[in-house]
Amino acid sequence: MALLLQLVTAEDTNLLTTLIKFVAIVTGTTLLHGLLVLPLTLYLTTGMTSFKFWQGIREALITTFATSSSVEQHLHVKRDIAGFIILHSAPR
Known part of the structure; x- marks a missing residue:
């Protein structure tokens, strides 16, 4: 600035x-x-509709974030690395 x-x-x-x-x-x-x-x-x-889409993806997003936080806590992986790996390695 x-x-x-x-x-x-x-x-x-x-x-x-x-x-x-x-x-x-x-x-x-x-x-x-x-x-x-x-x-x-x-x-x-x-x-x-967007609403139906977000309802359907909600469980997958919750699982992704929960898995990411447990990787951070138990393996002491940095937050940005864990988030990147979990989000980009999920099956499609």
Whole structure:
């Protein structure tokens, strides 16, 4: 943040305005994609609503997080490593 503040003070306020617009656009498009495009794609390809999808995946997510925490506790594996390994090695 200090480096960014130094850059903004060295330049004019147009740089900060451009950065704020960029952050707003990225946030807005991410929300649009996650709340509209992905649920619509799910429905059009499978006929399943987002609510039904999250109900079906809930148990698998709970198992994944529970397994991850037990790996951390019993094997003393770092949290970020355990989360990556458990989430990416689950059968598909």
